[in-house]
Amino acid sequence: MPVLRHIGMLATCRFEGGQSAIHAARNAALAWEEDEILWAGPDTELPAQYQELRQVRDFEGCLVVPGLIDCHTHLAFGGWRADEFEQRLSGRSYQEIAKSGGGILRTITATAETSDIDLIARCRAALAEMAKLGVTTVEAKTGYGLTVEGEIRLLEIYKSLEESQPVAIVPTLLAAHACPPEFERNRIFYIESICRDMIPEAAGRGLASFCDVFLEQGAFIKDEVKLIFEAARWHGLGLKIHADQLSDTGGASLAASFGAASADHLDCISEGGIRALAASGTVAVSLPLASLYLGRTPMPARRLIQAGVPVAVATDFNPGTAPSFHLPLAMLLACTMQRMTPAEVLKGATIYAAKAIGEEDDVGSLEPGKRADFAVIEAPDVSHWLYHFALHRCLATYIGGEKLGA
Amino acid sequence: MPVLRHIGMLATCRFEGGQSAIHAARNAALAWEEDEILWAGPDTELPAQYQELRQVRDFEGCLVVPGLIDCHTHLAFGGWRADEFEQRLSGRSYQEIAKSGGGILRTITATAETSDIDLIARCRAALAEMAKLGVTTVEAKTGYGLTVEGEIRLLEIYKSLEESQPVAIVPTLLAAHACPPEFERNRIFYIESICRDMIPEAAGRGLASFCDVFLEQGAFIKDEVKLIFEAARWHGLGLKIHADQLSDTGGASLAASFGAASADHLDCISEGGIRALAASGTVAVSLPLASLYLGRTPMPARRLIQAGVPVAVATDFNPGTAPSFHLPLAMLLACTMQRMTPAEVLKGATIYAAKAIGEEDDVGSLEPGKRADFAVIEAPDVSHWLYHFALHRCLATYIGGEKLGA
Numbered sequence: 004m005p006v007l008r009h010i011g012m013l014a015t016c017r018f019e020g021g022q023s024a025i026h027a028a029r030n031a032a033l034a035w036e037e038d039e040i041l042w043a044g045p046d047t048e049l050p051a052q053y054q055e056l057r058q059v060r061d062f063e064g065c066l067v068v069p070g071l072i073d074c075h076t077h078l079a080f081g082g083w084r085a086d087e088f089e090q091r092l093s094g095r096s097y098q099e100i101a102k103s104g105g106g107i108l109r110t111i112t113a114t115a116e117t118s119d120i121d122l123i124a125r126c127r128a129a130l131a132e133m134a135k136l137g138v139t140t141v142e143a144k145t146g147y148g149l150t151v152e153g154e155i156r157l158l159e160i161y162k163s164l165e166e167s168q169p170v171a172i173v174p175t176l177l178a179a180h181a182c183p184p185e186f187e188r189n190r191i192f193y194i195e196s197i198c199r200d201m202i203p204e205a206a207g208r209g210l211a212s213f214c215d216v217f218l219e220q221g222a223f224i225k226d227e228v229k230l231i232f233e234a235a236r237w238h239g240l241g242l243k244i245h246a247d248q249l250s251d252t253g254g255a256s257l258a259a260s261f262g263a264a265s266a267d268h269l270d271c272i273s274e275g276g277i278r279a280l281a282a283s284g285t286v287a288v289s290l291p292l293a294s295l296y297l298g299r300t301p302m303p304a305r306r307l308i309q310a311g312v313p314v315a316v317a318t319d320f321n322p323g324t325a326p327s328f329h330l331p332l333a334m335l336l337a338c339t340m341q342r343m344t345p346a347e348v349l350k351g352a353t354i355y356a357a358k359a360i361g362e363e364d365d366v367g368s369l370e371p372g373k374r375a376d377f378a379v380i381e382a383p384d385v386s387h388w389l390y391h392f393a394l395h396r397c398l399a400t401y402i403g404g405e406k407l408g409a
Numbered sequence: 410m411p412v413l414r415h416i417g418m419l420a421t422c423r424f425e426g427g428q429s430a431i432h433a434a435r436n437a438a439l440a441w442e443e444d445e446i447l448w449a450g451p452d453t454e455l456p457a458q459y460q461e462l463r464q465v466r467d468f469e470g471c472l473v474v475p476g477l478i479d480c481h482t483h484l485a486f487g488g489w490r491a492d493e494f495e496q497r498l499s500g501r502s503y504q505e506i507a508k509s510g511g512g513i514l515r516t517i518t519a520t521a522e523t524s525d526i527d528l529i530a531r532c533r534a535a536l537a538e539m540a541k542l543g544v545t546t547v548e549a550k551t552g553y554g555l556t557v558e559g560e561i562r563l564l565e566i567y568k569s570l571e572e573s574q575p576v577a578i579v580p581t582l583l584a585a586h587a588c589p590p591e592f593e594r595n596r597i598f599y600i601e602s603i604c605r606d607m608i609p610e611a612a613g614r615g616l617a618s619f620c621d622v623f624l625e626q627g628a629f630i631k632d633e634v635k636l637i638f639e640a641a642r643w644h645g646l647g648l649k650i651h652a653d654q655l656s657d658t659g660g661a662s663l664a665a666s667f668g669a670a671s672a673d674h675l676d677c678i679s680e681g682g683i684r685a686l687a688a689s690g691t692v693a694v695s696l697p698l699a700s701l702y703l704g705r706t707p708m709p710a711r712r713l714i715q716a717g718v719p720v721a722v723a724t725d726f727n728p729g730t731a732p733s734f735h736l737p738l739a740m741l742l743a744c745t746m747q748r749m750t751p752a753e754v755l756k757g758a759t760i761y762a763a764k765a766i767g768e769e770d771d772v773g774s775l776e777p778g779k780r781a782d783f784a785v786i787e788a789p790d791v792s793h794w795l796y797h798f799a800l801h802r803c804l805a806t807y808i809g810g811e812k813l814g815a
Binding site for chain 2: 083085086088089092093094132135136295296298326327328329332336338339340342343344345383384386387389390391392393394395
């Protein structure tokens, strides 16, 4: 049973108190047993029975935060699309690039051409780097298969990763990422394949926790999303949606009406959408890296927070529009591009991110009974950590009470 | 005499051919002797006498670029201002913060209260981290002294750093960073102190290569800048200017009329200013981190490039408006926020950055006779490097032919 004492600042990030209440204590202590937190709070109040625990002395004066949660990634994919990045910067539109064989469909081909072993190795490498940044839980979407076999294959890869490396994986079926070209004239057959084949298998075998859809012009329309959501709900999957990213399609309101766990992107969300999310308690997941890479204005996070919507922050890691898994960079962008405060951003990458993936009872804050997932940051406080963007602010990452790399 | 062979991509970044011509070769070789490059080009053309050199085999297939040059930093300062970052995000204006004792003047106090040893240690730590990112030359400004003693002290610290660690330092006197409050009613006395005392001492003792000024409402006006520029030119210092950052003050045109080496920031540059820079050959230094942190629209780099202005990219590292020395992040922002291509950005952080500090004959490109400063990047090409923002893309940094940390 170890204990960290004389922590410079401990940000527990408990749920209550609104987005900016991170419940931080200076000169704090954190005690845990195996994978479970026993006690977190001011060192002066550390109960006597924990004062005799084995003391970890390496991190006195540092900042300790809950393990970061990246609640929106497209983790497993083959290939990259750096050439499209260059082409877009040179003025070529996404539509032109997609028409000439680029975009999501290109990654679907590259993923099919990559072996399971190589895909797993790529994911493991990314997860290991994410963990070095303090990330302890990662939501991971499919969506580069678009066939029953291709989508289930990606879910099985996530299951294999969950069992073979320390970062926790929350798997999401995103079969409705794009409509395969062969179904373009008979879209309902693809929707049916999702609802009758993919969702039942993913849910029945316990391979997915969530079902996600991409509601947007050129992706899926509202009526299609409703069919998929109804099937997913019937089979017990949680709901997520890529919504209102490039245009206001009423996605936020739809998510709210279905009681979705999260609505993600929302760069173009309407006032009505904001009110709907506030009423439903659906988490709004901000993805500022995607806005940056696409050269767009990000989700109006301040307006959502003022309306009482819980706002999470994630990377959207994918090979097209957000080719970075650097969650602390996404957090800096949430501060600078969206004027979220450091406290709001930290809560957005911990407890609100946990809520976005339905894990808020287990992770996302440092409280007795929760999993001992935390990151030790070389900074005096949260503002300093996010403000001074440097190479190595994360000194150690603990998952389930175990120090990584130790 | 070592040689790198079978380099995946070698971007030599020679001057000719415009901003997007990085003169890259695949399967390339680079040979050097002591601190000087002997040969750079396709491996198949490597002359026989270099084929027998001691071969460094660790980096086959990687990207090799000229050592990055950060041509605009405020390297030496005491304290930080993370609390002001938080206050600005919470809606407090820079002016309000400055009035209550924050801003540049707060850093001046903190710098005065920090010992030489501590300032040097802080700078050395930052330089060591910058070098890990591939940076081999850093321009470093004063401007947190604002007295003869305080400004000369910072220049002496830069001289000490130049002699005691490997990253090359190009020192710039920025006494005209802010007018000290005690001179506010007699500004001409401070200008005189700069022109009669600081510039002659800095130039006479060889402590500074450049003189920089901050032309902006609340900083210095055009007539004051002219007096300072004339004195600096008389004493043989190169000229730089912080111009057109928060408003169009005609700074670019003034820089051009004096033949300044660089005009920096330029977020609000006018069309006339762009034409003037194009005619004078003055380098425009883009500082997108400052624009990001301030929540402002950055320099219209595309328009400058189209007009033929050489555009460099730097960090502006300082404790207020750009608290990061992460030049690859600034380069990513130049792509995403300013729609510069990866090639334009790489040239902006190498050969055009070298021109901005008058070092283009010695560094900034990989050509025979130049200093063997280069970075080995784990990426197949330049686009991929900048597109996939990750933790450790720089595998090795060579300065003067020596591998750092070897």
